[in-house]
Amino acid sequence: MTKFTFPQSIKSRPIYGTLEAREGAAHLLVADAHGAEAILDVATPEMMAKAHIIYIPKGQEFEDRLRALKPASFYSGPSYSAAEPRLHKTLADARMGLQVYLTGTEGLMGQAMNAAMAAGIPHTAIQTEHRGSVARRMQCVHCKGITEDVETDPFVCSHCGLNLFVRDHYSRRLAAYQGVCIDAEDPGNVPESKGIYE
């Protein structure tokens, strides 16, 4: 299942939509893993003629199908960090009328949203669609280290080793959810880890 209905939550939690093809001078599509399915759903020949796809497969086998859409430009890379210089250069050179589509995991969408906003696009004009893993990009509020692709709650901070509780409190600036020490009062008393939405 690559579509997931997130439970109701607090106001700071991002809400994702469904991509729709919009009029624009150029189209920038950034996706990871199952986000490829959303691109396959939204792509039209007119859009692809002016499209730049930046894709991070994360082990998924969609690359051939994305290339078959014949986008004007296609890039596939091992990680978001690897794709970042290309994304920043694309945004720096872009003109008004560029449409931005982000799809895949929350971590990917949040970080690419940050880059697009910094380039001057209002966040309300950036389209997003969640697909695939519901893992979160987490920031440890204690050591500030980021742990990517967190699937369980609680989890162990990959930087400082604290046991962290997964909160819904989201930072658009960091593109990350907050992780807070769960056993600060009673060290070692850590509930059993389970899936975030279990």
Place this chain on the structure above:
Amino acid sequence: MSGAEKIAVTVTDIVPLNDLVTRFEFKRTDGGLLPTFSGGAHTVVEMHDGESTRLNPYSLMSDPMDQTAYTISVRRDDQGRGGSLYMHTKVAVGDEMVISYPVNLFSLDLRAKKHLFLAGGIGITPFLAQIKQLERFNGHWELHYACRTESLGSYVDELTEHHPNETHIYYDDQKQTINLVNLLEGQPLGTHVYVCGPKGMIEWVRQTAAAEGWPREAIHYEEFLAPQPGKPFEVKLAVSNKVISVGENESLLEAMERAGVDAPYLCRGGACGQCETNVIDYSGNFIHRDHWLDDEEHASGQKIMPCVSRFEGKTLVLDR
């Protein structure tokens, strides 16, 4: 009392710029300082002309940080209800007048990487203050200004002299037109477009920018809407329990004020939404002129903006 707070001012300078446009300078009558404002703000000028009182909004065009004086430019409208004619023919240096605190419904979005200004005719005035504001911190801007003729090009000389690289002038009578699609397509990411001028120009820019894929949040516009004269009509005000008649040359809002009803307002130009009024009952046709309500609300017969809209028919009952 509704509307923004008032300031008592004295007219300190009147400069005719061309056949249609005259500039007025106001200073505080008590000798104090005026509030600073932000580029794009307007002030509502009170005009007491015999029996009738008009309150017309005019964009402030002076430096927003200059607290010693405000200046506005008024274009004479011979077909209008006489507000601009009053300013042109009855107001003299030394006269005491009342204006409102500045209200801004057309402010710069300072998150923009670049500001693209499109002005038509007297629509240049808010941009003059915005340019002064941006120049203070080296803002990135560009102006495209369309005028009817060289002789009617208010502030063209000043703009081209001080900002030769940012200013682009187009004269209608020389068949010069803004190449809008080309202009919009060439703008770097993060540009915001601002348009002020006649209704047709605003529609043209809004529609073209939307078709070019510009985000709604990056398109800003201000239209100079003055209440238009029309046939007199009667209105029943249910809350105040009054029946008033709206004269040919006054707006519904002005008629309510004349009758002593304290109706809310801010811009008096159909833009801000402050005077939105519920309709309780009606039989006839609304003449909606605002751009606050959407088409559906205009068609519903349930709301009216008394600052610019009128009514023709037998009965109109308002919740005011």
